[in-house]
Amino acid sequence: xxxxxxxxxxxxxxxxxxxxxxxxxxxxxxxxxxxxxxxxxxxxxxxxxxxxxxxxxxxxxxxxxxxxxxxxxxxxxxxxxxxxxxxxxxxxxxxxxxxxxxxxxxxxxxxxxxxxxxxxxxxxxxxxxxxxxxxxxxxxxxxxxxxxxxxxxxxxxxxxxxxxxxxxxxxxxxxxxxxxxxxxxxxxxxxxxxxxxxxxxxxxxxxxxxxxxxxxxxxxxxxxxxxxxxx
Amino acid sequence: xxxxxxxxxxxxxxxxxxxxxxxxxxxxxxxxxxxxxxxxxxxxxxxxxxxxxxxxxxxxxxxxxxxxxxxxxxxxxxxxxxxxxxxxxxxxxxxxxxxxxxxxxxxxxxxxxxxxxxxxxxxxxxxxxxxxxxxxxxxxxxxxxxxxxxxxxxxxxxxxxxxxxxxxxxxxxxxxxxxxxxxxxxxxxxxxxxxxxxxxxxxxxxxxxxxxxxxxxxxxxxxxxxxxxxx
Amino acid sequence: xxxxxxxxxxxxxxxxxxxxxxxxxxxxxxxxxxxxxxxxxxxxxxxxxxxxxxxxxxxxxxxxxxxxxxxxxxxxxxxxxxxxxxxxxxxxxxxxxxxxxxxxxxxxxxxxxxxxxxxxxxxxxxxxxxxxxxxxxxxxxxxxxxxxxxxxxxxxxxxxxxxxxxxxxxxxxxxxxxxxxxxxxxxxxxxxxxxxxxxxxxxxxxxxxxxxxxxxxxxxxxxxxxxxxxx
Amino acid sequence: xxxxxxxxxxxxxxxxxxxxxxxxxxxxxxxxxxxxxxxxxxxxxxxxxxxxxxxxxxxxxxxxxxxxxxxxxxxxxxxxxxxxxxxxxxxxxxxxxxxxxxxxxxxxxxxxxxxxxxxxxxxxxxxxxxxxxxxxxxxxxxxxxxxxxxxxxxxxxxxxxxxxxxxxxxxxxxxxxxxxxxxxxxxxxxxxxxxxxxxxxxxxxxxxxxxxxxxxxxxxxxxxxxxxxxx
Numbered sequence: 001x002x003x004x005x006x007x008x009x010x011x012x013x014x015x016x017x018x019x020x021x022x023x024x025x026x027x028x029x030x031x032x033x034x035x036x037x038x039x040x041x042x043x044x045x046x047x048x049x050x051x052x053x054x055x056x057x058x059x060x061x062x063x064x065x066x067x068x069x070x071x072x073x074x075x076x077x078x079x080x081x082x083x084x085x086x087x088x089x090x091x092x093x094x095x096x097x098x099x100x101x102x103x104x105x106x107x108x109x110x111x112x113x114x115x116x117x118x119x120x121x122x123x124x125x126x127x128x129x130x131x132x133x134x135x136x137x138x139x140x141x142x143x144x145x146x147x148x149x150x151x152x153x154x155x156x157x158x159x160x161x162x163x164x165x166x167x168x169x170x171x172x173x174x175x176x177x178x179x180x181x182x183x184x185x186x187x188x189x190x191x192x193x194x195x196x197x198x199x200x201x202x203x204x205x206x207x208x209x210x211x212x213x214x215x216x217x218x219x220x221x222x223x224x225x226x227x228x229x230x231x
Numbered sequence: 232x233x234x235x236x237x238x239x240x241x242x243x244x245x246x247x248x249x250x251x252x253x254x255x256x257x258x259x260x261x262x263x264x265x266x267x268x269x270x271x272x273x274x275x276x277x278x279x280x281x282x283x284x285x286x287x288x289x290x291x292x293x294x295x296x297x298x299x300x301x302x303x304x305x306x307x308x309x310x311x312x313x314x315x316x317x318x319x320x321x322x323x324x325x326x327x328x329x330x331x332x333x334x335x336x337x338x339x340x341x342x343x344x345x346x347x348x349x350x351x352x353x354x355x356x357x358x359x360x361x362x363x364x365x366x367x368x369x370x371x372x373x374x375x376x377x378x379x380x381x382x383x384x385x386x387x388x389x390x391x392x393x394x395x396x397x398x399x400x401x402x403x404x405x406x407x408x409x410x411x412x413x414x415x416x417x418x419x420x421x422x423x424x425x426x427x428x429x430x431x432x433x434x435x436x437x438x439x440x441x442x443x444x445x446x447x448x449x450x451x452x453x454x455x456x457x458x459x460x461x462x
Numbered sequence: 463x464x465x466x467x468x469x470x471x472x473x474x475x476x477x478x479x480x481x482x483x484x485x486x487x488x489x490x491x492x493x494x495x496x497x498x499x500x501x502x503x504x505x506x507x508x509x510x511x512x513x514x515x516x517x518x519x520x521x522x523x524x525x526x527x528x529x530x531x532x533x534x535x536x537x538x539x540x541x542x543x544x545x546x547x548x549x550x551x552x553x554x555x556x557x558x559x560x561x562x563x564x565x566x567x568x569x570x571x572x573x574x575x576x577x578x579x580x581x582x583x584x585x586x587x588x589x590x591x592x593x594x595x596x597x598x599x600x601x602x603x604x605x606x607x608x609x610x611x612x613x614x615x616x617x618x619x620x621x622x623x624x625x626x627x628x629x630x631x632x633x634x635x636x637x638x639x640x641x642x643x644x645x646x647x648x649x650x651x652x653x654x655x656x657x658x659x660x661x662x663x664x665x666x667x668x669x670x671x672x673x674x675x676x677x678x679x680x681x682x683x684x685x686x687x688x689x690x691x692x693x
Numbered sequence: 694x695x696x697x698x699x700x701x702x703x704x705x706x707x708x709x710x711x712x713x714x715x716x717x718x719x720x721x722x723x724x725x726x727x728x729x730x731x732x733x734x735x736x737x738x739x740x741x742x743x744x745x746x747x748x749x750x751x752x753x754x755x756x757x758x759x760x761x762x763x764x765x766x767x768x769x770x771x772x773x774x775x776x777x778x779x780x781x782x783x784x785x786x787x788x789x790x791x792x793x794x795x796x797x798x799x800x801x802x803x804x805x806x807x808x809x810x811x812x813x814x815x816x817x818x819x820x821x822x823x824x825x826x827x828x829x830x831x832x833x834x835x836x837x838x839x840x841x842x843x844x845x846x847x848x849x850x851x852x853x854x855x856x857x858x859x860x861x862x863x864x865x866x867x868x869x870x871x872x873x874x875x876x877x878x879x880x881x882x883x884x885x886x887x888x889x890x891x892x893x894x895x896x897x898x899x900x901x902x903x904x905x906x907x908x909x910x911x912x913x914x915x916x917x918x919x920x921x922x923x924x
Contacts, residue, residue, distance in 0.1 A: 002720035004749045015718070022715010025708070026874060027695035027910050029575050056697045113491050116578015141434035142444045177408070178447040181719060203372035213373045214445060216409040217720050233489035235518045246487070253484010256477070257643060258464035258679050260806050287466045344722050347809015412488060448489050603896035604906045639870070640909040665834035675835045676907060678871040 001213060003199070003220045005227040009187045012223045013042035016122065016185050019219060021050060023120045023181070024060045031112070033063040033121040033171075035132075036081035039185050040122060044086035051090045061096050062087065063112065065121065066133035066170035069102045076101060100145070105169035108145040112175075120181040128156055129194050129207035131184070133170025139208040143172030173211050182215045187223040195222060196229040232444060234430070234451045236458040240418045243454045244273035247353065247416050250450060252281060254351045254412070255291045262343070264294040264352040264402075266363075267312035270416050271353060275317035282321045292327050293318065294343065296352065297364035297401035300333045307332060331376070336400035339376040343406075351412040359387055360425050360438035362415070364401025370439040374403030404442050413446045418454040426453060427460040463675060465661065465682045467689040471649045474685045475504035478584065478647050481681060483512060485582045485643070486522045493574070495525040495583040495633075497594075498543035501647050502584060506548035513552045523558050524549065525574065527583065528595035528632035531564045538563060562607070567631035570607040574637075582643040590618055591656050591669035593646070595632025601670040605634030635673050644677045649685040657684065658691040694906060696892065696913045698920040702880045705916045706735035709815065709878050712912060714743060716813045716874070717753045724805070726756040726814040726864075728825075729774035732878050733815060737779035744783040754789050755780065756805065758814065759826035759863035762795045769794060793838070798862035801838040805868075813874040821849055822887050822900035824877075826863025832901040836865030866904050875908045880916040888915060889922040 006012040020043070023030050034040070051057050067076040075083075079099045087097060100108050112118055123131050130136060135156055138148045150157065152164035176182070186195055198209040199220065205211075212218055222230075237243040251274070254261055265271070282288050298307040306314075310330045318328060331339050343349055354362050361367060366387055369379045381388065383395035407413070417426055429440040430451065443449055453461075468474040482505070486492055496502070513519050529538040537545075541561045549559060562570050574580055585593050592598060597618055600610045612619060614626035638644070648657055660671040661682065667673075674680055684692075699705040713736070716723055727733070744750050760769040768776075772792045780790060793801050805811055816824050823829060828849055831841045843850065845857035869875070879888055891902040892913065905911055915923075 002718070002749070002752065004718070018711050018714045019718045020715075021711045022713075022718065025695070025697070025712045025715065025912050027912050028579075056695065059695065114577060117490075142432075142441075174445060177445050201373075210373075214405060214408045219718050219720050233487070233518070233521065235487070249480050249483045250487045251484075252480045253482075253487065256464070256466070256481045256484065256681050258681050259810070287464070290464065346807060348721075450487050450489050604894075604903075636907060639907045663835075672835075676867060676870045 001199070001215075001218045001220060003222065003227070003230070005222050005224060008223050009042060012185060012187055012221050013040075013046060015221050016040070016043045016183060017046040019183055019221075020047065020120065020122060024057050026059070028059065029115070030060045030120075031063065031115055031118045032060055033065045033118050033179070034082060034086070035122050035124050036064070036078045036085070037124050039124040039187060041085060043122070043185065048086060048090045051092075053091055058093075058096070061098060061115065062092065063098050063118065064100050065123070066168065067100050067102060067105075068168040100169065100171075102147070102167060102169055105145050105147060108171065109175055112178075118179040120183060121176070121179040122183045122185065125184060125186045125191060125194060125198065125209050127191055127194055129198055129209050130156070131209040131212065132176065133168055134172065134208040134211075136206055136208065139173070139205050141173045141205060141211060144174045145169065145171045173208075177215060179215075180217060182212065182218045184212060184218065184220045186220070186226040189225040189228065191226050192229040195226050199230065232430070232446075232449045232451060234453065234458070234461070236453050236455060239454050240273060243416060243418055243452050244271075244277060246452050247271070247274045247414060248277040250414055250452070251278065251351065251353060255288050257290070259290065260346070261291045261351075262294065262346055262349045263291055264296045264349050264410070265313060265317070266353050266355050267295070267309045267316070268355050270355040270418060272316060274353070274416070279317060279321045282323075284322055289324070289327070292329060292346065293323065294329050294349065295331050296354070297399065298331050298333060298336075299364075299399040331400065331402075333378070333398060333400055336376050336378060339402060340406055343409075349410040351414060352407070352410040353414045353416065356415060356417045356422060356425060356429065356440050358422055358425055360429055360440050361387070362440040362443065363407065364399055365403065365439040365442075367437055367439065370404070370436050372404045372436055372442060375405045376400065376402045404439075408446060410446075411448060413443065413449045415443060415449065415451045416453075417451070417457040420456040420459065422457050423460040426457050430461065463661070463677075463680045463682060465684065465689070465692070467684050467686060470685050471504060474647060474649055474683050475502075475508060477683050478502070478505045478645060479508040481645055481683075482509065482582065482584060486519050488521070490521065491578070492522045492582075493525065493577055493580045494522055495527045495580050495641070496544060496548070497584050497586050498526070498540045498547070499586050501586040501649060503547060505584070505647065510548060510552045513554075515553055520555075520558070523560060523577065524554065525560050525580065526562050527585070528630065529562050529564060529567075530595075530630040562631065562633075564609070564629060564631055567607050567609060570633060571637055574640075580641040582645060583638070583641040584645045584647065587646060587648045587653060587656060587660065587671050589653055589656055591660055591671050592618070593671040593674065594638065595630050596634065596670040598668055598670065601635070601667050603635045603667055603673060606636045607631065607633045635670075639677060641677075642679060644674065644680045646674060646680065646682045648682070648688040651687040651690065653688050654691040657688050661692065694892070694908075694911045694913060696915065696920070696923070698915050698917060701916050702735060705878060705880055705914050706733075706739060708914050709733070709736045709876060710739040712876055712914075713740065713813065713815060717750050719752070721752060722808070723753045723813075724756065724808055724811045725753055726758045726811050726872070727775060727779070728815050728817050729757070729771045729778070730817050732817040732880060734778060736815070736878065741779060741782045744785075746784055751786070751789070754791060754808065755785065756791050756811065757793050758816070759861065760793050760795060760798075761861040793862065793864075795840070795860060795862055798838050798840060801864060802868055805871075811872040813876060814869070814872040815876045815878065818877060818879045818884060818887060818891065818902050820884055820887055822891055822902050823849070824902040824905065825869065826861055827865065827901040827904075829899055829901065832866070832898050834866045834898055834904060837867045838862065838864045866901075870908060872908075873910060875905065875911045877905060877911065877913045879913070879919040882918040882921065884919050885922040888919050892923065
């Protein structure tokens, strides 16, 4: 594991952009899974400036690693978010986008194997220790891509935002371990304690992201606040 | 994970030999960690027939992944065993042998990183679910190469063969995950139940080898007896 | 480059089989391009014995690297030969076979890139220094997969067997260089002089196989006769 | 091959910096060979700003790929230049610098193999079609690292700057082909014609850099002037 501690959100984002563009600049097909959410907003802003309308990155294929379907919508939360933040402003061709959905999740691992594997994956960290859709209480380390149906008893269940019985899908720990380079970005004081726990504590399913310590090529990019409880 | 079920000990050994020689036949330095014990005896017998005095395998470098020092001996149990079973009969040059010892274990991970990583590792499985020196009760998934000092309270403590306070060293789960290709060989009825548990059950430190399910390139070679509880 | 000199055709074939099965035993998709012709006959005989009806090699996908169409036939010479020698007796599923044809050759490089590249390629050597369909006088080192139309002036033109104006396709030098592990097998006294030339002489388009010296992971397996002019 | 055409020297340098930092950000030993000369000046300026006194790049090891010894000097032209432009201002630890010299060139290929190979190499292009020390008339495609002794008859011999009988060393085409990712940077109108020749013309020893077309992972970064003769 390499831990890079950057001054602030801006430099964290700049460094993450550099790592992704480094992969994307290779002269072969590059398969990339990228995260939705707030943490990568500036990473994508910076990437759009470079990638938009450039012929240099036609070799890059994009995957999402989790998905939450929305009632009465054809697209789920994750892919909608990725399109809004990056894929649409960067003008990425449909042929380069490979959505994981609640319907095709059972093919996800095979689909990725069939293209030679993921070269890199950008992920974030939840305050509760989740990564991708691997949540406390519903994560088993021996899962590939799997579906979770929400019981309402989970510690992260928020009645205002979720419904009992709803489902989502996520690549599981076994799938994540096959990615050639994992890039974890985290910012902010609120996550500092969890950063410490998952990067230095025991590897337990209750804190799913602790599992990331096992990855043979993990680059962690933190701002100073997120790093503040590490020594 | 790929599980190959072979008729018997003989064919299990033949298949494992093929996998190792496949790696060794490449035209570049190949770093191999290999296991001592009874399971690989015929693998090595077969390899010696091919490798002995051959100029074809000068590019292969050998590592042991655990070691138990012996009182009043310069060499530990593992390396002695590897020499007896394979390295000496195959006439491997000293320059190609890189022993892990109780004294140099803190350099092991760096040493392996500095040669580009292990291309392959041949391991076995203990009836109690251990692999390498990762034993029930003393294994933490977040360890690199580490030292264990025996308290005498461990479930695998055998007073006739061990002493309280003795130490051994082993590459830990984090180190194992960095190996490019893991090859697990198991034979015999006695291990069938543990084979099932560690390959299909939960990933828990109490059964250290359950961890192997996470490896992105794990080939398991079983004889029919060892596979008899899998469906 | 690694040059393995084996006693005879039998041991050359045994060694080549081991190298291929080594690749095929990995726990991930393996893409393999294999050669037709006489040299690999015993390699395939041995592989069939292991692979036939085995569930262990479902992860292996097969490609041919050249093709000569036959008038009034749906299948070309190469794929027919590969089916006869290996694919049919080994009972390989159609889904694992990806034929290069005179019609789809322009997609070949992209198709291979899209599955993560070829893990290994087994090739032979012609007495005239050709490899794959890269023949003297029609080979340019900067070609990917390309089509050759025969003028009748080529040194290898045999009026009894070929027609002026006929075409064939082959992966070119640029395509070959992308293969992760190249395995060249050669047997027999008749090729000894060309073996010496292409492995130790200048790299020139007139002797296309001289180009193989540039490959970063080339394993050459010779019988003693083919090796007899090397020192 | 991927050809990236950037607006000017500034953006060419920015892109090259990104590609190199991308590699360097991985969580494992990274072996990098880098070029001296004028083309990379701004690349290094930008890298120094990021790398200087940062703990994030301790995993990066630096190699030079050619060297011209200077009379009465302990250090050659290349390593002196690299130190001046990058290694010293970036405050790189001696332990991370592995100089190729006129005295140790015969160990260069073995030394690089023993650390797992070069992950990336940054090179430039000469107006005469040379790359590294592979010059017109003295380059043979089948060389690994080799020594050239200057006869004075070479087309690039400049009496004011060179002496007959002087020697230099360079990694040869076989060595270059083993690098996992090649990055070629070129700027300026003066090189536009040679850029076209070596990237699109025949692969011939007279224009050594034409050979680069064969590399399976070559990223070319040009400014618009250098790209002006490409279509």
